[in-house]
Structures are given as structure tokens and as C-alpha cells.
Amino acid sequence: MEDREEIVLEAGVRHDFIDELQNVPGGERVRDCIQCGTCSGSCPVSFFMDNTPRKLLAMIRAGMRDQVLESNSLWFCTSCYMCTLRCPRQIAVTDIIYALKRTAIREGRTGGAAKAAALASAFTDVVDRRGRNYEPELLTRYYLKTNPAAMLGKTGLGIRLFMRGRFPLSGERIRGIDEIRAIIAKANEIGGL
Amino acid sequence: MPYAYYPGCSLQATGRAYDESSRAVAEPFGLHVEELEDWNCCGATSYMSVRELLAMAVSARNLALAQRKGMNILAPCSACFTVLRKTDHYLQEMPALRKKVNNVLHAAGLSYEPGSVHVHHPLEITVRQGGAQRVRERVRNPLKGLKVAPYYGCQIVRPKVEFDNPEFPTTLDELMTALGATVVYYPVKSRCCGASLMASNEAAAIRLCKNLLLCAQQNGADCIVTVCPLCQMNLDAFQAEVNSRYGTGFNMPILYFTQLMGVAIGLPARALGLGRELVPARPLLARYMDVPLRIEAPKTASSQGG
Numbered sequence: 001m002e003d004r005e006e007i008v009l010e011a012g013v014r015h016d017f018i019d020e021l022q023n024v025p026g027g028e029r030v031r032d033c034i035q036c037g038t039c040s041g042s043c044p045v046s047f048f049m050d051n052t053p054r055k056l057l058a059m060i061r062a063g064m065r066d067q068v069l070e071s072n073s074l075w076f077c078t079s080c081y082m083c084t085l086r087c088p089r090q091i092a093v094t095d096i097i098y099a100l101k102r103t104a105i106r107e108g109r110t111g112g113a114a115k116a117a118a119l120a121s122a123f124t125d126v127v128d129r130r131g132r133n134y135e136p137e138l139l140t141r142y143y144l145k146t147n148p149a150a151m152l153g154k155t156g157l158g159i160r161l162f163m164r165g166r167f168p169l170s171g172e173r174i175r176g177i178d179e180i181r182a183i184i185a186k187a188n189e190i191g192g193l
Numbered sequence: 194m195p196y197a198y199y200p201g202c203s204l205q206a207t208g209r210a211y212d213e214s215s216r217a218v219a220e221p222f223g224l225h226v227e228e229l230e231d232w233n234c235c236g237a238t239s240y241m242s243v244r245e246l247l248a249m250a251v252s253a254r255n256l257a258l259a260q261r262k263g264m265n266i267l268a269p270c271s272a273c274f275t276v277l278r279k280t281d282h283y284l285q286e287m288p289a290l291r292k293k294v295n296n297v298l299h300a301a302g303l304s305y306e307p308g309s310v311h312v313h314h315p316l317e318i319t320v321r322q323g324g325a326q327r328v329r330e331r332v333r334n335p336l337k338g339l340k341v342a343p344y345y346g347c348q349i350v351r352p353k354v355e356f357d358n359p360e361f362p363t364t365l366d367e368l369m370t371a372l373g374a375t376v377v378y379y380p381v382k383s384r385c386c387g388a389s390l391m392a393s394n395e396a397a398a399i400r401l402c403k404n405l406l407l408c409a410q411q412n413g414a415d416c417i418v419t420v421c422p423l424c425q426m427n428l429d430a431f432q433a434e435v436n437s438r439y440g441t442g443f444n445m446p447i448l449y450f451t452q453l454m455g456v457a458i459g460l461p462a463r464a465l466g467l468g469r470e471l472v473p474a475r476p477l478l479a480r481y482m483d484v485p486l487r488i489e490a491p492k493t494a495s496s497q498g499g
Contacts, residue, residue, distance in 0.1 A: 025283060025286060025287060044384060044385040044387075044401055045385075045387075045397055045401070048394070048397050075393065075394075076390065076394065076397065078238075078347070078385050078387060078389070078390055079238045079347070079388070080347035080348075080384075080385040081347060081348070081351035081352040081359075082347070082351065082360075082385075084351070084352050085351050085352060085353075085359050085360065092352075094352070098241045098242060098245075099245075101242040101243075102241075102242060102243060102245055105242070105243055115392075115393040115394070116389075116390070116393035116394065117242075119239070119389060119392050119393050120238075120239040120243050121243060123237065123239035123240075124239055124243045127233070127234040127236075127239075127240070127251070131233040131234065132202045132205070132233060133202035133234050135203070136206070139392065142392060157430060160430075160471055161207060161471075164469040164470075164471070165209055165469060166206060166207045166208075166209055166210075166469055167206060167207070168205070168206055172205070174231050174232070174233050175231050176231050176233070176254075176301075178301075179254065179301035179302070179303065180233060180251070180254070180301075182300040182301040183250050183251060183254060183297055183298065183300060183301050184247060185300065186250075186296070186297040186299075186301075187244070187247040187297045188244075188247070190246060190293060190296065190297065191246065
């Protein structure tokens with residue numbers, strides 16, 4: 001992390017980024033943030049992030065769109081909701097981070113944390129086709145996309161899970177897969193939230 | 194009316210023991226369940242990270258199926274529980290979204306009236322609706338002397354549930370006490386296990402798991418009891434990895450609360466998926482199992498006086 005931070009003067013602040021969050025329930029509350037740091041102190045993974053949640057909220061308000069969307073912080077969030085629970089201003093931090101992840105994926109800006117984004121995308125690919133997640137396929141797709149060599153390192157664990165009936169060799173597809181297809185087609189047609 | 198049992202995808206694979214034990218203990222503990230026919234994935238955290246309207250609509254298909262049957266949903270997986278509830282909540286709060294999602298559902302010949310299906314967790318129903326006393330009455334093999342760390346994780350209590358405190362929940366503590374077990378002090382009970390970071394950033398998830406295991410060990414727990422398939426998977430299947438990264442020697446069985454409910458009423462190991470865990474629990478539980486139908490031995494004066 002760099003010691004020197006970018007300074008954004010008020011006159012130069014872009015407000016259109018914060019407006020993008022208006023559609024997220026509770027998203028408009030970013031404006032109410034008092035920078036108390038409760039979110040960062042409550043976050044179980046903030047020490048791994050390049051920008052802590054508190055700082056991320058300040059950056060959103062400062063209109064630092066590129067830096068926010070390219071921050072690895074988004075992809076460390078595990079959706080534990082501790083920040084959302086404790087925020088004294090009732091800011092739905094977790095949901096805001098979800099919204100930022102979606103924008104980052106849409107714009108292909110997941111460079112620094114491509115693995116977590118790839119995992120989320122692999123998951124939806126599997127469910128789109130089957131209607132359900134099938135863990136062995138998910139992990140195979142994910143590792144092939146990100147780091148095929150790492151899959152070898154996981155073979156032992158896979159075998160141990162298989163031996164205990166926890167890694168089935170064939171997955172199911174729901175009978176109503178046509179309903180899922182229709183839902184996907186329609187949702188893609190409408191888009192947004 | 195039975196509950197629409199919604200196992201979710203993990204319970205068909207890595208969390209199979211949770212599915213087996215949930216089904217096995219449902220009837221004996223007074224829960225009538227019937228699997229929700231042709232359910233689909235709840236969307237988990239991934240859909241929400243990729244496409245928002247689709248995430249809501251995919252999740253809402255399950256609510257629509259339950260509504261058609263006039264049933265409330267029972268979801269043992271914490272992620273399913275939270276996502277299905279959140280979908281219903283958003284649809285209730287946001288009329289524009291409700292319209293859009295129903296528009297999408299119509300394309301599949303479905304519709305959903307927000308608020309018409311309630312989503313519950315088996316822990317909530319067992320303790321909050323049945324009551325600890327009812328649980329106690331059903332116990333045949335009290336888990337006396339078994340020291341458990343009650344681990345709730347995140348998504349069963351957050352962002353918001355009515356049945357328990359979101360930071361210091363006690364439902365599982367009450368249930369374990371009712372089963373005869375001793376609940377140890379476990380201040381990290383609702384901290385995160387790392388969830389899917391285990392795949393995308395293993396070092397981060399391993400560190401969180403190490404903290405959870407260490408706290409349980411330091412407080413004298415024999416095992417950790419979980420309510421979530423991902424928590425169980427991370428703490429159980431990656432415990433060896435924690436040990437190799439941190440030089441620790443954890444050998445802590447990670448059990449589902451439904452497995453201990455089953456043991457306490459005398460169900461056999463196979464019916465509860467015991468033996469599917471990678472850190473074996475049988476040595477720990479042997480003294481409570483294989484007990485033939487419990488017949489109270491008459492207390493004699495000599496056994497008292499010794």
C-alpha cells in the first residue's frame with residue numbers, strides 16, 4: 001500500500017458514482033457515513049484488503065470510481081454482514097459491496113482479484129445449466145480457469161471427500177430447467193434491479 | 194401442514210451428513226417435513242455478485258414453488274436461509290423490484306406474492322417453537338460430559354433474524370444444554386470461517402479457521418458444533434491445512450447440531466452421516482452411541498457409597 005494518498009478536492013468530486021448506488025436498498029445511505037471505522041474494525045478480513053471498508057466508503061463519496069472498482073477489497077468480502085449489523089448509520093455495506101462486485105465484473109475490472117470473480121462466474125455458469133450447483137464441476141471449472149496446477153494439489157482432498165461420499169461423480173439437473181432458462185432469458189432482457 | 198424442506202446444493206455433496214441427519218431427526222423432534230419438489234439453487238453469494246435481477250428471480254422461483262403448495266420453507270444451510278429470506282424481504286420492501294421479478298417469473302409460468310412464504314431454520318424451529326423442555330423430554334442418551342463449542346457462523350443470524358441475537362446468539366447453546374452437553378465459552382461463535390475465500394484466497398480463510406479452532410481448544414472444547422455446511426467443510430476438511438500452515442496439532446471433530454440431536458435420541462451413526470467427517474468423531478461419541486435402548490440401572494446404595 002502506498003503512503004501517499006490521492007487527494008480529491010471537493011470541487012472535483014464526481015457525484016455520478018454515488019448515484020449509481022441509489023438502486024441498492026440502503027445504498028443511498030453512503031452519504032450518511034460518519035467515517036467512524038466500525039465497519040473496518042468489525043470486518044474479519046479487513047487486514048487483507050488494500051482499502052478497508054471505511055476507506056472504501058470515503059472513496060465512493062469522493063467519486064474515485066476506478067480505484068474503488070479495482071480494489072481487491074470487494075473480493076475479500078465474505079458477506080458475513082458484521083459491518084452491516086454494526087453500522088451506526090444503517091449503511092448496508094455488504095449489499096453495497098455486492099453492487100460494486102457486479103459493476104466490476106460487468107466492466108471486466110477484476111484484475112487484482114480475478115480468482116474470486118472467476119469463482120462467482122463459474123458458480124453461475126453451473127447453476128444456469130443445471131438449476132443447481134454441483135460442487136465437483138464448480139471446482140473443476142474454477143481451477144481450469146484460474147490455476148490448473150493448483151487442482152493437482154487438491155486431488156488428495158478430493159479423494160478423501162469422495163471416499164466419504166461427499167464428492168459425488170455425477171450431478172443432477174432439475175426437471176424444471178426450462179423454467180430456469182426462461183427466467184434467465186427474461187432477466188437478461190430486462191436487466192438491472 | 195409440513196414444512197417444505199429445502200436442502201440446498203451443498204447438502205447433496207460436501208454437506209451430505211447434514212442432509213442425512215436433518216431428515217433423520219426431523220420427525221422424532223416433532224418436525225413434519227416434505228422436500229420442496231424440484232427446488233433450484235438459492236443463488237448463494239455468487240449470483241448476487243454477478244447479476245442482480247437474475248439472482249432475485251432464481252431465488253424467488255423456490256418461494257413461488259412453496260407458495261403454490263401453501264408451505265413454509267425449512268432451510269438448514271445458512272446461505273440458503275439468508276438468501277431466500279433476503280429475496281422475500283427485498284420484494285416486500287421494493288414494489289418496483291417485485292414487479293420486475295414477477296415479470297421474469299411469469300416467463301416461466303410462475304408468480305410470487307412477497308411475504309406469503311416464511312423461511313425458517315431447523316435450529317429456530319426446534320428451540321424457539323418447540324422449546325428446550327420439549328427437546329429434553331425426547332433425549333434418551335444425554336450427552337453428559339461432552340464439551341461443545343457452539344459455532345453459529347455468519348448467515349444464520351445476520352443481517353437480521355427475529356429468533357436470536359445477531360452477535361451473541363444463544364439458540365444453539367440452549368439446544369446443546371438440553372441435549373445434556375456442556376457448552377464452553379466461545380466468544381467467536383458468530384465470527385466468519387472464510388466461506389468461499391477457501392477457494393479464492395486460501396491463506397485468508399485458513400487464518401480465520403485457525404482462530405476458530407484455537408479458541409475452541411483453549412476453552413476446552415471436545416468438538417465444534419456447526420449449523421452450516423460451508424463452516425463444517427472449512428473447519429473439517431481444511432483442518433489438516435491449518436495444522437500444516439500454523440504448526441498446530443488440532444484434532445477437533447466438527448459436527449452438525451442435527452448429528453448430536455440424533456446421537457442424543459439413540460439413532461445409529463449411519464442414519465446421521467457420522468463417519469463422513471475427515472476429522473473422525475466416532476472416538477469422541479462412542480460412549481454415547483451403541484448404547485442399547487437405555488434402561489435406567491437401579492441405583493444401589495453401594496454405588497453411591499463406593
